[in-house]
Amino acid sequence: MANYSTNEFRSGLKVMLDGDPCSILDNEFVKPGKGQAFNRVKLRNLKTGRVLEKTFKSGESIEGADVMDMDMQYLYDDGDFWHFMEPNTFEQHQATETAVGDAKQWLKEQDTCVVTLYNGAPLSVTPPNHVELEIVETDPGLRGDTAQGGSKPAKLETGATVKVPLFLDQGDVIKVDTRTGEYQGRVKD
Amino acid sequence: MRDFFAQREVMEVDTPTLARASVTDTNIHSIAASANGDSCYLQTSPEYFMKRMLASGIGDIYYLGKVFRDGEQGSRHNPEFTLLEWYRVGWDEHQLMAEIEALIGLLLQQLDRPELAVSRISYCDCFIEAFNIDPHHCALAELQELAVNLGYPSWCNESRANCLDLLFSEKIEPKLPDGLVFVYDYPACQAALAQTKLYGDGALVSRRFEVFLNRMELANGYFELTDAAEQRQRFEEDLMARAAAQRSQVPLDNNLHQAMQAGLPSCAGVALGVDRLLMQLYGIKSIDRVLAFGWERC
Numbered sequence: 001m002a003n004y005s006t007n008e009f010r011s012g013l014k015v016m017l018d019g020d021p022c023s024i025l026d027n028e029f030v031k032p033g034k035g036q037a038f039n040r041v042k043l044r045n046l047k048t049g050r051v052l053e054k055t056f057k058s059g060e061s062i063e064g065a066d067v068m069d070m071d072m073q074y075l076y077d078d079g080d081f082w083h084f085m086e087p088n089t090f091e092q093h094q095a096t097e098t099a100v101g102d103a104k105q106w107l108k109e110q111d112t113c114v115v116t117l118y119n120g121a122p123l124s125v126t127p128p129n130h131v132e133l134e135i136v137e138t139d140p141g142l143r144g145d146t147a148q149g150g151s152k153p154a155k156l157e158t159g160a161t162v163k164v165p166l167f168l169d170q171g172d173v174i175k176v177d178t179r180t181g182e183y184q185g186r187v188k189d
Numbered sequence: 190m191r192d193f194f195a196q197r198e199v200m201e202v203d204t205p206t207l208a209r210a211s212v213t214d215t216n217i218h219s220i221a222a223s224a225n226g227d228s229c230y231l232q233t234s235p236e237y238f239m240k241r242m243l244a245s246g247i248g249d250i251y252y253l254g255k256v257f258r259d260g261e262q263g264s265r266h267n268p269e270f271t272l273l274e275w276y277r278v279g280w281d282e283h284q285l286m287a288e289i290e291a292l293i294g295l296l297l298q299q300l301d302r303p304e305l306a307v308s309r310i311s312y313c314d315c316f317i318e319a320f321n322i323d324p325h326h327c328a329l330a331e332l333q334e335l336a337v338n339l340g341y342p343s344w345c346n347e348s349r350a351n352c353l354d355l356l357f358s359e360k361i362e363p364k365l366p367d368g369l370v371f372v373y374d375y376p377a378c379q380a381a382l383a384q385t386k387l388y389g390d391g392a393l394v395s396r397r398f399e400v401f402l403n404r405m406e407l408a409n410g411y412f413e414l415t416d417a418a419e420q421r422q423r424f425e426e427d428l429m430a431r432a433a434a435q436r437s438q439v440p441l442d443n444n445l446h447q448a449m450q451a452g453l454p455s456c457a458g459v460a461l462g463v464d465r466l467l468m469q470l471y472g473i474k475s476i477d478r479v480l481a482f483g484w485e486r487c
Contacts (some may be wrong), residue, residue: 007260007262028263029261029263029265029266032354032399032406034409035351036351036355055339055359057351058260
């Protein structure tokens with residue numbers, strides 16, 4: 001893998017730090033007028049999700065990480081692994097529960113997700129920003145109550161529970177923002 | 190700015206931005222160029238030319254214009270920027286600090302901005318407050334340990350000057366008070382072109398100061414070194430340090446050396462980043478926004 005010098009650090013660049021793949025979030029150039037130049041770098045550890053700050057001497061270089069983001073179709077889970085497929089090559093990848101993480105509650109078969117591969121194996125999964133899912137369990141809907149501000153919990157087909165307005169019923173399909181877990185609207189058939 | 194200096198009878202001078210010699214400082218990189226078959230450099234500051242003028246007896250002078258530094262790019266850095274540099278003959282660094290305060294005070298007044306809080310603190314007191322260590326006396330190993338403890342393991346072999354810079358930039362500068370802050374008596378290992386003096390406790394410090402405006406480094410000043418032989422020795426040490434760090438060698442400025450041999454009058458000088466001053470005066474976060482064309486758009 002190539003080495004990257006501090007002046008090549010860009011947001012999104014994937015590098016190895018203390019044995020873990022990290023994604024660079026921010027790179028700030030710091031230099032006292034007469035002094036040594038530094039780069040104050042913010043990175044996200046892609047394994048743990050933790051954000052850390054490191055200060056490098058400008059010009060120092062670190063090893064790049066073999067990390068790639070790929071669009072893949074979610075196929076199914078077999079209880080142990082979650083299976084994804086590259087749409088062009090039909091190559092399949094299996095992701096562990098740790099790699100899928102919180103994304104699993106939004107994964108609907110055939111939806112396209114971003115799978116981050118590290119040394120060829122899935123490291124993390126990012127669901128689409130918006131998903132359309134069916135309500136499988138909720139209190140009966142209050143017909144006509146579309147104006148009141150109240151809400152109730154609803155369980156969706158993928159297992160996630162979100163707050164929805166009172167008028168919605170079992171069998172309705174809704175749109176959810178996966179980044180916030182918030183109800184966005186009802187999807188009409 | 191020009192009115193301020195005109196009223197105080199400080200003369201504006203223009204110096205070349207392209208010259209055959211350049212700065213030897215290990216951490217300042219000149220942009221190399223070529224003219225008429227000679228290799229030359231875009232100047233990183235007008236200092237050497239202004240000192241040649243001072244040695245010729247010109248008196249108090251200032252320069253307001255462009256300078257160039259390679260490898261400097263960020264929210265506070267642009268490889269080409271505007272510097273205001275001035276020299277006061279017969280003054281020391283504390284008199285010059287008072288004049289900087291007056292200049293910035295006047296600019297704020299003209300913009301109807303509130304007066305700034307002003308504080309003065311020695312480099313030593315900054316370190317005692319932040320780390321409870323004396324930066325002039327403590328062992329290098331102690332500084333390296335502090336740098337490593339901050340979470341930077343690769344700092345265990347760094348030089349004294351680099352460790353001090355790291356600790357200052359990361360832990361002291363962000364906590365400086367609001368307003369204008371003068372930090373004076375820098376360590377001797379960071380003297381550059383400033384005279385040194387001995388503290389009562391035996392510490393050798395440089396008569397160099399830095400000015401911070403709302404925690405942003407704004408200016409760097411000296412009670413100027415006038416001893417030609419000592420200056421020559423420091424330049425040669427710089428070149429050795431550059432060689433050790435595998436940085437490019439630059440020719441020494443013999444014209445400056447001769448001028449200093451002929452006699453540089455006792456004086457104090459300061460260089461102030463005008464783009465950064467504008468950023469602070471108008472509350473702008475990125476240097477790009479005070480430049481018509483920032484480096485990304487050049």
